[in-house]
Amino acid sequence: MNLAITVTVNGRVHQQEVEPRLLLVYYLRETLGLTGTHVGCDTTSCGACTVLMNGQAVKSCTVLAVQADGSEIRTVEGLAQDGALHPIQEGFWEEHGLQCGFCTPGMMLSALQLLSRNPDPTDAQIRHALDGNLCRCTGYQHIVNSVRYAARKLREQNR
Amino acid sequence: MIPAAFDYHRPATVDEALKLLVDLPDAKVLAGGHSLLPMMKLRLVTPTHLIDLGRVPGLRDIRLDGGAVAIGAMATHWAVESADVVGRSAPLLAETAARVGDVQVRNVGTIGGNLAHADPAADYPAAMLALDAELVAQSPRGRRTIAAADFFTGLFATALTSDELLVEIRIPVQRGGGAYLKFPHPASGFAVVGVAAIAGVSGGTVERVRVGITGVGPAAYRSGAVEGALAGGPATPEAVGAAAEHAADGVDVNEDIFAPAEYRAHLARVFTRRALLAAFERSR
Numbered sequence: 001m002n003l004a005i006t007v008t009v010n011g012r013v014h015q016q017e018v019e020p021r022l023l024l025v026y027y028l029r030e031t032l033g034l035t036g037t038h039v040g041c042d043t044t045s046c047g048a049c050t051v052l053m054n055g056q057a058v059k060s061c062t063v064l065a066v067q068a069d070g071s072e073i074r075t076v077e078g079l080a081q082d083g084a085l086h087p088i089q090e091g092f093w094e095e096h097g098l099q100c101g102f103c104t105p106g107m108m109l110s111a112l113q114l115l116s117r118n119p120d121p122t123d124a125q126i127r128h129a130l131d132g133n134l135c136r137c138t139g140y141q142h143i144v145n146s147v148r149y150a151a152r153k154l155r156e157q158n159r
Numbered sequence: 160m161i162p163a164a165f166d167y168h169r170p171a172t173v174d175e176a177l178k179l180l181v182d183l184p185d186a187k188v189l190a191g192g193h194s195l196l197p198m199m200k201l202r203l204v205t206p207t208h209l210i211d212l213g214r215v216p217g218l219r220d221i222r223l224d225g226g227a228v229a230i231g232a233m234a235t236h237w238a239v240e241s242a243d244v245v246g247r248s249a250p251l252l253a254e255t256a257a258r259v260g261d262v263q264v265r266n267v268g269t270i271g272g273n274l275a276h277a278d279p280a281a282d283y284p285a286a287m288l289a290l291d292a293e294l295v296a297q298s299p300r301g302r303r304t305i306a307a308a309d310f311f312t313g314l315f316a317t318a319l320t321s322d323e324l325l326v327e328i329r330i331p332v333q334r335g336g337g338a339y340l341k342f343p344h345p346a347s348g349f350a351v352v353g354v355a356a357i358a359g360v361s362g363g364t365v366e367r368v369r370v371g372i373t374g375v376g377p378a379a380y381r382s383g384a385v386e387g388a389l390a391g392g393p394a395t396p397e398a399v400g401a402a403a404e405h406a407a408d409g410v411d412v413n414e415d416i417f418a419p420a421e422y423r424a425h426l427a428r429v430f431t432r433r434a435l436l437a438a439f440e441r442s443r
Contacts (some may be wrong), residue, residue: 001166001167003167019164020164020165020166020167020209021161021163021164021165022422023161023196042160042200043160043197043200044193044197044216044264045346045347047261047263047405050263056237056266056267057262057266058263058267059262059263059264059267062192062193062196062197062267063192063196064167064189064192064196065266066167066169066211067162067189067192067211067213068354110262110263113262128262129262130262132260132261132263132264133261
C-alpha cells in the first residue's frame with residue numbers, strides 16, 4: 001500500500017505517493033531526479049549517499065522515504081546559491097579535494113554538518129567528522145585541506 | 160538492494176504500537192533502522208509489517224530522574240553522546256555512545272534499537288553491564304524493569320518477550336571512574352573486543368569495580384572473575400594486570416576469519432587491563 005509523503009528538498013516542497021520500502025536515496029535519485037546523491041556501497045559504510053535530514057547527516061541508503069516524511073532534506077544540488085559555489089564546494093575546487101568525484105557529494109554534506117556544529121575544527125576533528133565517508137582515490141589529505149579552507153571562508157563571511 | 164515489500168505502520172502512542180505488535184504477526188519494530196534496514200536489504204529478514212516508533216512522542220527524552228539518568232529508547236547515539244546530563248552523570252555511557260558506528264550512523268541509530276537487536280559485537284551492552292543499567296520494557300500487561308545482567312541472553316537474543324517494547328534505559332548516576340576501550344574491526348568498526356570498566360578506590364583498596372565485556376562471547380557479559388580478583392584488594396597496576404588475566408574465563412569465545420578464539424581472548428585480557436587502568440586513573 002502506497003503512502004503519501006511530503007518532503008522539502010533544497011527548499012522545494014514535494015508531495016508523492018511512495019512504496020514503504022522505497023529508500024530515501026532512490027526517492028531522491030529516481031523519483032525527484034536529483035542524481036547528485038550517489039549510491040556507493042549500499043550497506044551503510046561508504047557515505048556516498050550522505051544527505052542532511054533536518055540538518056543532520058544521514059546515509060540515505062539506510063533511511064526509508066516514509067521515515068523522511070515531513071522532514072527537510074539538503075542534497076549537494078542545494079549547496080550552490082544563485083550560481084555561486086558554496087564555500088565547501090569552493091574549498092574542494094581550490095584544494096583539489098576530489099579526483100574521481102564519486103564520494104564528493106557525501107563528503108561535502110558531512111563537512112557541512114561538521115561546520116554547523118563546530119565552525120573552527122582542528123584537523124583531527126575534521127578527520128573524525130569524515131569517519132563515515134570513504135574515498136578510494138586516497139584523497140583524504142586534500143579533503144581535510146578543503147574543509148579547512150571552507151571553515152576559514154565561512155568564518156570570514158560570518159564575521 | 161531493495162527490501163521485500165511490507166506494510167508500514169506509524170503509531171502515535173506507545174499503546175498504539177503495543178496493540179499493533181500484538182495484532183500483527185510477523186511484524187518488526189523500526190527504531191532508527193540502522194541494523195534492521197541493512198538486514199532487510201539483504202533479505203536476511205522479510206517482515207510483512209513494520210511498526211515505526213519514529214513519531215511516538217516522549218521516547219527520545221533524556222533526563223535526570225531521581226538517582227538515575229533516564230534515556231528514552233528512541234534517543235539517538237548522537238543525542239546520548241552529546242547530552243549534558245549524560246556527560247555529567249554517566250560519562251562512561253557518553254564515551255561509549257561516541258564509539259558506535261560513524262557520525263551518520265550515530266545521527267539515526269538509537270540506543271533502544273541497538274540494545275534490543277543485541278548484536279554480540281555492539282558497544283552499548285558492555286557499558287550497560289558496567290553501569291548496572293535497568294531496561295524498562297512495556298507490554299499490554301504493564302511495565303517491568305530488567306537488570307542489564309539479565310537482559311542479554313544470547314546471540315541476538317534478549318529477555319524481551321514478543322509483546323514487549325523497550326521504552327527506557329535507566330542508568331544509576333555513575334560512581335567511580337569509567338572507561339570504554341575497544342578494538343574495532345578495521346572494516347566494520349564493530350567491537351572485536353570492547354571493555355567497559357567502572358572503578359573506585361577508598362583508602363588504597365578497591366571499593367568498587369565493574370567490568371562489562373562485549374564482542375567476546377555470544378552475548379555481552381560481566382566478568383565476575385575479574386571483579387572478584389580485584390574487589391577489596393590493592394588498586395595497583397600489578398593487581399589489575401593479574402585480575403585482567405581472567406577476562407575470558409569460562410566464556411565460549413567467538414571465532415571468525417578476523418579473530419580466532421585464542422587471539423580474541425588475548426585481546427579481552429589486554430583491553431580489560433587497559434580499561435581498568437584508565438577507570439582507576441579517572442576515579443582519582
